Amino acid sequence: MDFFDGADGTRLAYHRGGAGSPLICVPGGPMVASSYLGDLGGLSAHHDLVRLDLRGTGGSEKPRDPATYRCDRLADDVEALREHLGLDRIDLLAHSAGAAVAVLYATRHRDRIGRLVLVNPSPRVVGLEVADADRREVARLRHAEPWFPTAFTAFERVWAGEAVAADWAAITPFKSGRWDDAARAQAAEQDRLRNDEAAKMYYDGVDAAAARTAIGGLRARVLLIAGEYDVALPPKRAADYAGLFPHAEVAVQPAGGHSPWLDDPAWLATTVSAFLK
Numbered sequence: 001m002d003f004f005d006g007a008d009g010t011r012l013a014y015h016r017g018g019a020g021s022p023l024i025c026v027p028g029g030p031m032v033a034s035s036y037l038g039d040l041g042g043l044s045a046h047h048d049l050v051r052l053d054l055r056g057t058g059g060s061e062k063p064r065d066p067a068t069y070r071c072d073r074l075a076d077d078v079e080a081l082r083e084h085l086g087l088d089r090i091d092l093l094a095h096s097a098g099a100a101v102a103v104l105y106a107t108r109h110r111d112r113i114g115r116l117v118l119v120n121p122s123p124r125v126v127g128l129e130v131a132d133a134d135r136r137e138v139a140r141l142r143h144a145e146p147w148f149p150t151a152f153t154a155f156e157r158v159w160a161g162e163a164v165a166a167d168w169a170a171i172t173p174f175k176s177g178r179w180d181d182a183a184r185a186q187a188a189e190q191d192r193l194r195n196d197e198a199a200k201m202y203y204d205g206v207d208a209a210a211a212r213t214a215i216g217g218l219r220a221r222v223l224l225i226a227g228e229y230d231v232a233l234p235p236k237r238a239a240d241y242a243g244l245f246p247h248a249e250v251a252v253q254p255a256g257g258h259s260p261w262l263d264d265p266a267w268l269a270t271t272v273s274a275f276l277k
Contacts, residue, residue: 026094035193118224126208151173154170253267
């Protein structure tokens, strides 16, 4: 673990590992320590992964000003990390909610971004809505799974606005392409690593309309990875998200969920490394 000073002097941590050109990695959650990303399914064999612990998570200090937990403010920390590493331009990968930080960084620092990889990104930063019907269509693809009846019934209550507390845990299997021991362990680990206070503030102040306008002028090439089974961003809506960028492509992981390095690590490493070449 190494350290640098964030935009306001907050001491922030990052973790390096791998061979090849640097790839800065922003975790999701929102506000979950970056350790859950691991080596992104072996991507470290192709790139020097630089995993950032966002302020208040992992090895990074909590800031004096809680308003800096906002994703637009966190983009400033990515720029501070670039300067600390002495890089003229950076390739940037972000998972899930981390896409908000990555997209805002790319639009603010157009001359500093090389290529952008959005792994199962949340579309909230650009105001792209995912309808219940979209999620239901993807969820029904899992009808043969032994956990499906209980989980789908819970999802129906969520969609109807009648969810009870237990329903949120019951639908967790839909987040994974393979609901096995590894997926269960990661779900529990992310809950443990999350800074709930920071997560509540993460999207405050985001101007989705402004973000959509800004990415329309982004020159960088973008790879958007979606999972065939991902109810958070179904492939159809992933295509809509990619369509907001001038130079974007979509790669859909067969039978993939929200964490593609668990479902098919070799596919993820090969797909991302090929794009970054």
